[in-house]
Amino acid sequence: MNLNIKHIPAFQKALSVIKRIESHGFQAFFVGGSVRDALIGREIGDVDLASSATPVEIMNIFDKVIPVGMEHGTVIVRYDGESYEITTFRSESEYQDYRHPDKVEFVTDIKKDLARRDFTINAIALDKNGDLIDPFHGQQAIQGKKIQAVGNPYERFEEDPLRIMRAVRFVSQLGYSIEEETRAAVQKQGPLLEKIAVERIAIEFEKMFQGNQLVQAIEICEDASLFQYFPIFRHYPDLSNDAKRIPYPFADFAEIISFFVHCSPELSVDDWTRQWKLSKQVKNDARAIHNAIQYYQDNGLDDWLVYQLPEKLTKPFSRVTGVLYSRDSAKLCEDVKMKREKLAAHNRSELAFQAKDLFDIFPNKPRGPWIGKLLGTIEEKVVSRELKNDYNEIKEWVIKWNPPGRD
Structure with a gap:
């Protein structure tokens, strides 16, 4: 299948990056969420690239490169006012910390790189001509609105349990259902979330609430007993019912x-x-x-x-x-x-009567908490239209009704 990228500005702008990499004898493809969202018809966010060039080779090609994850093959290229994350084709093995692979091997085959990704809808590459590389049938999953792990879902979740949260998040954001075997793995491997830093879970949890199908995602979390691994919810499980509102x-x-x-x-x-x-x-x-x-x-x-x-x-x-x-x-x-x-006023600086005016009226009064308290009262009365925002009117009110007493 070919995707017409001529009318997708984000891809058009990034084409010069791909062409520059290819001019040095390397391969480069659009990958990840931008390809998925283009196929779905959603607005594209960040554009990520995968290349056969190593990080060092990318740094030799472009002038502005940020080495954010050299050991894992990732750099950020600043080009024409945009930032592009470029990752070298790689294969991975063993995840002792449930996040980072113990071994990363750079490869030259884009299909091997796609094999390490989480879900088939995210394992599609797109070349500069709009041709798709889809060895795991991600387009079919998109057409069927299915979230399906690449390969064995139990292995994918064991590698990085955060993928469980990503699956649920995609349910909410895309309105997709989770493929049967992948869902079974979600239910069985939920306890692995205890291995994940709460800050990482928080990011996916927040994104889950940004979707239009939140109730569907909440029900999957309930069915898989995932709420017991979330702060607050583990002690207040009924909050999930409130979320459905x-x-x-x-x-x-x-x-x-x-x-x-x-x-x-x-x-x-x-x-x-x-x-x-x-x-x-x-x-x-x-x-x-x-x-x-x-x-x-x-x-x-x-x-x-x-x-x-x-x-x-x-x-x-x-x-x-x-x-x-x-x-x-x-x-x-x-x-x-x-x-x-x-x-009548949008902030205290817009009041016609300020602290210096209080000092003029009460020059012998020591400065103290009474200043802030009285200004706060003036502020509320002006905003609530009990007093006009007028110097003389406020001054008269202060003298008549609110001379400062002793602190």
């Missing part, structure tokens, strides 16, 4: 956490981020979304909520709130944006 993709772990913290208030944002070993940024975003949802529960959508909610979290807040309160998330998102545009 989510009708559309969540963008990231912050949304996932804010949803589940609302479902099980005895678990805090800190509990989730600590046990899943997530970043401080995820924790801060999850807290902000959760706090906004709690405020919404008591007060509805008002100016003060919108003011406190970071603009970048408008869509995440809307998505999670939409699920929890059966609201149209798109409409809620638009409502938040409209309110934001009409706010």
Whole structure:
């Protein structure tokens, strides 16, 4: 079969990389998720290449090369403003650490390289002319919407148990089912997930929630008893039922956490981020979304909520709130944006009255916590339109109603 790559910009841009490698006497192919997604008709993300050239030979061909995994044959080439991961054709054997092969052997046959990959839908290569190399019938699996391991699924999962999570993630993202023997291996080898660092599981878990077929993936996890190997879920198995309420993709772990913290208030944002070993940024975003949802529960959508909610979290807040309160998330998102545009102030620096103005009014008052407290009150009253954002009006209110007392 031939794939028309003339109308696929990502491949067109990378063609010059392939041609340059071939001009030096080596082979090069498009491989991995970009080929799979092109065949499915999905938007292509990163474009990865496989080549018969070794990392050293690639470094001699291109000027800008980042040696990210030389021992495993992988480098990143910067070319024409893009980054391309290029891996030498290789075969692998023995995986003592359940991730990295003990032995990597560079080979010259692309088919041998494809044999080491996880699933048949990911074991297809594409040349510069659009011709496909598909020794494991990945196109057939795509047509049948099947996730099938390359070769023996028990061996593939033993090599790297994270492939179990990848299988489930592809169910959610692609809407495919898992081929019978591969699914049997998922069910039997689930305990191998205990060998995997939680940070790696977290990446696939997050991607699972980014798919449109989450419920189908959740049911596979339940059927294979995989939740017992996930932080939090191993002690709160009923959370999987809450997950089935989510009708559309969540963008990231912050949304996932804010949803589940609302479902099980005895678990805090800190509990989730600590046990899943997530970043401080995820924790801060999850807290902000959760706090906004709690405020919404008591007060509805008002100016003060919108003011406190970071603009970048408008869509995440809307998505999670939409699920929890059966609201149209798109409409809620638009409502938040409209309110934001009409706010009396968007941050404290836009207030007509600042800390220096307090010092002018109360020059003999020692500086202390009263400044931040009073400015916070002014901020809330202006945003809530109890006070106009006007210097004289705020000054009059401060003098009349809020002279600072003793700390």
